[in-house]
């Protein structure tokens with residue numbers, strides 16, 4: 001390519017960037033107008049709701065449907081995710097608590113869902129995320145709920161039994177683990193590998209093959225593991241890209257998870273009910289009496305109405321030995337007439353039924 005051609009193309013890019021810039025600014029001004037309309041239409045004592053997950057899901061879906069390339073749908077949606085995040089910050093900067101410290105996969109999930117224009121607050125434990133949301137110190141919380149290799153995150157399920165929370169969104173993240181070391185680490189004499197217990201489990205076979213005699217130490221998160229090895233000479237950490245970048249660690253081995261499709265699902269928790277989008281999921285907790293056939297009774301109404309169950313988990317209930325609660329996710333919104341009927345039927349048989357929330361299926 002000649003210098004001339006390159007120059008001409010760059011001039012075209014400059015001109016296009018100017019147009020993109022003007023269009024983004026126009027969109028941002030429009031969002032400011034939306035905020036004004038929302039404020040003006042408030043009833044006496046009503047609190048404005050700026051963040052609208054159902055609308056965001058619609059915007060992102062539309063972008064993906066209309067995109068003609070050459071950028072991929074996900075790539076394009078991610079760009080719009082960030083534009084919308086910045087537009088919302090003009091209306092109201094969202095405060096979001098997540099399972100920290102900085103650099104965790106939960107932080108990456110929070111950014112994937114809300115974009116980067118939020119004020120994010122790392123918390124030391126899942127329960128603290130719930131408490132922070134319950135106290136109203138933040139608008140939303142982000143917690144992991146299930147991993148495709150290791151199953152349910154029980155701390156999260158148990159926290160739902162203790163706190164009144166509304167689930168207002170979900171996001172799924174591909175989890176890639178790397179073996180990381182600090183700049184002073186003697187890589188031929190690693191005697192200890194730190195990570196979160198779930199991450200150690202997700203890399204068990206790889207560790208057995210490559211570091212069978214090295215001590216595996218479970219710590220509170222993989223970002224915490226990354227932070228620790230920074231100053232140690234004989235230790236490595238298993239953590240993801242975000243933690244590696246944050247603590248300036250080197251990758252000794254990449255993508256060491258045993259299953260290539262290893263992914264984790266995260267939930268957004270808050271107090272805001274989300275209206276239907278036509279492509280939603282609902283999460284409920286049900287407690288059944290301890291008698292034969294209770295689970296069957298619970299599942300029949302879903303089957304009879306052709307409702308797609310996406311997950312069912314069991315946890316011991318807090319109220320009595322050997323009694324259980326079921327966490328169930330299914331496709332549909334609790335305001336849909338069909339789902340309403342099913343929930344009514346279940347509540348006739350159940351000891352207790354709580355709708356944790358209906359929310360748009362993850363778009364990204």
Ligand SMILES: O=C(O)C(=O)C[C@]1(C(=O)O)C=C[C@@H](O)C=C1
Pocket residue numbers: 031034035050051052053055056059083084085087088091
């Ligand atoms: O449509 C709205 O209600 C807006 O506030 C605008 C907008 C956007 O930028 O598109 C911004 C924030 C909301 O969460 C959803 C959408």
